[in-house]
């Protein structure tokens with residue numbers, strides 16, 4: 251690992267998410283070990299953790315099936331479940347992100363006539379994806395890897411590859427990048443589970459005017475609250491209960507345009 255800061259940042263972020271507001275209940279995973287959650291504040295204020303791109307390689311095929319499961323219990327190979335988040339640059343999870351995975355089978359062969367070990371899916375509302383597959387086999391010239399294209403709605407496609415720790419060929423594969431190492435654990439008796447979080451080049455600024463909340467009569471506002479009214483944003487100056495006739499533009503003593 252030549253990038254320990256990268257890993258620890260993601261580890262902290264994952265722990266914070268697991269312990270905080272955005273709890274993805276489906277991710278009650280062994281790897282999100284509750285007792286080990288540090289109490290640090292997630293720190294992510296720039297884009298230096300963006301997931302790096304990699305070459306597509308010769309075996310991508312468009313129009314893969316929509317599915318998260320690429321292997322069954324009868325599929326030859328070591329069962330592997332890969333889960334993770336897709337984040338934007340502000341480290342907030344991104345929903346509805348397309349992930350299109352493709353990989354070799356247990357023998358290191360790609361299915362170029364059909365769609366075996368090919369599938370696309372979308373992150374859920376919590377920004378989480380799950381892929382059920384097998385550990386891909388090795389083929390000449392490469393270390394073990396999984397290909398993926400990741401695309402947030404209306405954003406550019408990130409094409410990259412994910413790698414397995416401890417693979418001897420990681421040292422000799424010119425494409426290998428430690429920033430793309432998954433965290434992989436054995437899941438006895440014969441399975442493995444892996445985790446990887448993507449960080450996409452997607453700006454995630456503060457909410458727009460009004461903070462995304464619409465002014466509503468009957469609501470009690472306190473100084474500093476932000477609302478939207480008729481498309482404009484306002485900041486509350488004095489605590490009060492909103493009522494008809496006290497619309498933000500009509501009462502400058504209560505609301506300041508922003």
Ligand SMILES: [Fe+2]
Nearest residue numbers: 307392395397
């Ligand atoms: Fe490949």
